[in-house]
Amino acid sequence: MEYQPLTTETILDYLKTRPALAQILPPGEDYEIKEVGDGNLNLVFFIQSKSNPQHTLVVKQALPYLRVVGEDWPLTRDRVIYETEALMLHNKYAPGLAPQVYDHDYEMSTLMMENLNRHEIMRKPLVARVKFPRFAEDISTFLANTLFYTSDLYLKGEEKKALQERFMNPHLRKLQEDFVYTNPFMESPENNWNPLVDDLVQEVRSDGDLKERVAWLKEGYMNHAQSLIHADLHTGSIMLNQEETRVIDPEFAFVGPAGYDVAAVLQNLMLNYASHYAHTPDAAQRADYQGWLLDTIKEIWQKFAQKFEALWLKDGKGDLMPAAYWDYRGGEEAFAEFRRQYLAAIFRDVVGIAGTKALRRMMGIVSVWDISSIEDPEKRAVAERYAINVGRRWIKEMDEVKTIDQFTDVMREEAEKVRV
Amino acid sequence: MEYQPLTTETILDYLKTRPALAQILPPGEDYEIKEVGDGNLNLVFFIQSKSNPQHTLVVKQALPYLRVVGEDWPLTRDRVIYETEALMLHNKYAPGLAPQVYDHDYEMSTLMMENLNRHEIMRKPLVARVKFPRFAEDISTFLANTLFYTSDLYLKGEEKKALQERFMNPHLRKLQEDFVYTNPFMESPENNWNPLVDDLVQEVRSDGDLKERVAWLKEGYMNHAQSLIHADLHTGSIMLNQEETRVIDPEFAFVGPAGYDVAAVLQNLMLNYASHYAHTPDAAQRADYQGWLLDTIKEIWQKFAQKFEALWLKDGKGDLMPAAYWDYRGGEEAFAEFRRQYLAAIFRDVVGIAGTKALRRMMGIVSVWDISSIEDPEKRAVAERYAINVGRRWIKEMDEVKTIDQFTDVMREEAEKVRV
Numbered sequence: 001m002e003y004q005p006l007t008t009e010t011i012l013d014y015l016k017t018r019p020a021l022a023q024i025l026p027p028g029e030d031y032e033i034k035e036v037g038d039g040n041l042n043l044v045f046f047i048q049s050k051s052n053p054q055h056t057l058v059v060k061q062a063l064p065y066l067r068v069v070g071e072d073w074p075l076t077r078d079r080v081i082y083e084t085e086a087l088m089l090h091n092k093y094a095p096g097l098a099p100q101v102y103d104h105d106y107e108m109s110t111l112m113m114e115n116l117n118r119h120e121i122m123r124k125p126l127v128a129r130v131k132f133p134r135f136a137e138d139i140s141t142f143l144a145n146t147l148f149y150t151s152d153l154y155l156k157g158e159e160k161k162a163l164q165e166r167f168m169n170p171h172l173r174k175l176q177e178d179f180v181y182t183n184p185f186m187e188s189p190e191n192n193w194n195p196l197v198d199d200l201v202q203e204v205r206s207d208g209d210l211k212e213r214v215a216w217l218k219e220g221y222m223n224h225a226q227s228l229i230h231a232d233l234h235t236g237s238i239m240l241n242q243e244e245t246r247v248i249d250p251e252f253a254f255v256g257p258a259g260y261d262v263a264a265v266l267q268n269l270m271l272n273y274a275s276h277y278a279h280t281p282d283a284a285q286r287a288d289y290q291g292w293l294l295d296t297i298k299e300i301w302q303k304f305a306q307k308f309e310a311l312w313l314k315d316g317k318g319d320l321m322p323a324a325y326w327d328y329r330g331g332e333e334a335f336a337e338f339r340r341q342y343l344a345a346i347f348r349d350v351v352g353i354a355g356t357k358a359l360r361r362m363m364g365i366v367s368v369w370d371i372s373s374i375e376d377p378e379k380r381a382v383a384e385r386y387a388i389n390v391g392r393r394w395i396k397e398m399d400e401v402k403t404i405d406q407f408t409d410v411m412r413e414e415a416e417k418v419r420v
Numbered sequence: 421m422e423y424q425p426l427t428t429e430t431i432l433d434y435l436k437t438r439p440a441l442a443q444i445l446p447p448g449e450d451y452e453i454k455e456v457g458d459g460n461l462n463l464v465f466f467i468q469s470k471s472n473p474q475h476t477l478v479v480k481q482a483l484p485y486l487r488v489v490g491e492d493w494p495l496t497r498d499r500v501i502y503e504t505e506a507l508m509l510h511n512k513y514a515p516g517l518a519p520q521v522y523d524h525d526y527e528m529s530t531l532m533m534e535n536l537n538r539h540e541i542m543r544k545p546l547v548a549r550v551k552f553p554r555f556a557e558d559i560s561t562f563l564a565n566t567l568f569y570t571s572d573l574y575l576k577g578e579e580k581k582a583l584q585e586r587f588m589n590p591h592l593r594k595l596q597e598d599f600v601y602t603n604p605f606m607e608s609p610e611n612n613w614n615p616l617v618d619d620l621v622q623e624v625r626s627d628g629d630l631k632e633r634v635a636w637l638k639e640g641y642m643n644h645a646q647s648l649i650h651a652d653l654h655t656g657s658i659m660l661n662q663e664e665t666r667v668i669d670p671e672f673a674f675v676g677p678a679g680y681d682v683a684a685v686l687q688n689l690m691l692n693y694a695s696h697y698a699h700t701p702d703a704a705q706r707a708d709y710q711g712w713l714l715d716t717i718k719e720i721w722q723k724f725a726q727k728f729e730a731l732w733l734k735d736g737k738g739d740l741m742p743a744a745y746w747d748y749r750g751g752e753e754a755f756a757e758f759r760r761q762y763l764a765a766i767f768r769d770v771v772g773i774a775g776t777k778a779l780r781r782m783m784g785i786v787s788v789w790d791i792s793s794i795e796d797p798e799k800r801a802v803a804e805r806y807a808i809n810v811g812r813r814w815i816k817e818m819d820e821v822k823t824i825d826q827f828t829d830v831m832r833e834e835a836e837k838v839r840v
Contacts, residue, residue: 158590161588168584169581173577182745186747186748208750212761223646224645225642319642326631331626331628333628334629338635
């Protein structure tokens, strides 16, 4: 079917032409159709049977333009292909931790998938101090599995190159290269920051040591083809409830540094931690929730590292080094040391990338809702000042911060300086 | 034209169908045709007019199999595409330092190029102690230009990804991953070494620290997409004379670590240095030529680094970091420091890769002619022992060897231990 944007009027007829959907949308039922996307990049439809609520799905369709402030920017629709292909790999390697894909149609740029109507986006409940007891366990599994099974520790050399070729994703990568690693750290018209933290923003933008490190981190983002990464794994890309976790929206996926996704999660929790200086005036409540966030940050890294290494020992049949390479007297120790070094290198990336991503949210094109929703600029500045101080220390101390305890110590030490 | 292997009988008719060759092979002249390839991977033909010797070219045609020891391995013919595309980029960025491409035909897997009949392959004259006064100047230009203009220092993000996609080259990369970085360092049936240096070979294969470092270097080879590299730049891929230098045979080209090509050249000169313990019994002659090799190694690195940085300052319009990123008070110093760090990181790779490549020649599937041509095993062992000692020190000391003087000091210190 030739590409055309779907509407609530045309979508049901379109879906009926798709054999793969016969089970999930049986004919003869009456369906409710809602268009819920913000319409500036993708159309998103919810379809649900009125008689059988489990007969439901979400349809995402890429638009050929980006509609912002009344203007249309032409845009390739490739992103729905990247999202679909990444979701299928997530389903394969981390089953149950990403929405199920029912069908896809590259001509129409559509993706038909599980309706996560029992889950909510993580960002708002984090602001409301909801604790998620399964989250560290689930997200660490998602990270360990997707990052291990798409690396050279599991894949053969030629499989890895095919993966890389399939996820070249040049346009969306360029967006992140600019808006995460570059523009926030220099003068650029779209940058946006609270005038009350202008002193810190100017310090960051003229800190040579920090900027050299960010340039290196960008080099790694552009060129270190380690694992297939989600590349936009903030808490707005996580839907969950008390029992289940799902990672959504991987349209930025490409083969990049494994630490990027881990950093994205950890620094979003730090930004949420910062936001409670405003959202949670009660000191005891705040301490309790910030304590949970710190514990969660630690638990995510620790479980990620354990699971990643366990996968390596179980399924490490990739081409980076065959088992025979370590098969000699003393080889077991050398292999153990190489695994330790490999995880330490990922951790070093995590520290630097977490700092970079935190800073870009405080001085780039877009903040995070956790913090931007603080209306009083004075109160918001407290959270922002904390986040900037932590972020820049993570970058500048990335060669010294070698353990997750040292990583959270930075958060704790900066917290001691906060006056609310 | 549908693919078929050419013969000395059919080639002239084929070439006459190519409009791009009308100038170089005008009709009405009588041509001499020679097939000079070893016929196991490619056919190579020399065509020369009997009346106008400047009417000459080389035709290379990929065969769809690899013929070794009586057996045929099926093989894709992609390599001639990689070679052609790489040569065209070398012509563009390092004009005069690679053979000119006259025409190419991907259907027939043919490449029509300049006949380098005034140049010779570098390996043999190096054994005969011929000095090449232009070599350091030329090869450093080739390296600086090809590695700079294919990096993110010059290219835009999307151009770089397109380059990477064009040079995915999974099959030939896999060969190098196995035969440079893996198999020589473990037990593998094709490995080949002189029993007289078995003690050293076993030491290397069971040296945990060295093997962890080689594993990291392999990770960088597989995943660090820094610049388009030739990836097989040994002295057998260099044709030259006293005035001119040409780099040939870039069919292994892909986007990898910039240090790889530099390392390939330097370590080949080191292996040639080693070979003179046997080839040049006269101590004064040997000292003189080894001195020239040491000077050449130094000069290549120094000129490469100077030229690379000069290109960066002149043409550094790539996306790694825009000029505006360094445009603040103190930014000039930070940018200078980042350039220093960038070249230091390339140099660190050079040291480790040079060591790895030297070792693989001494204990892997294939030596270098400089050394394999030493018939007396005892004399050959002297050269091999030297090369292994230098190679493993370069790997193990890659974090300490930070200057080209320290790099050649390793060669000099090991030379003092040699008894011939």
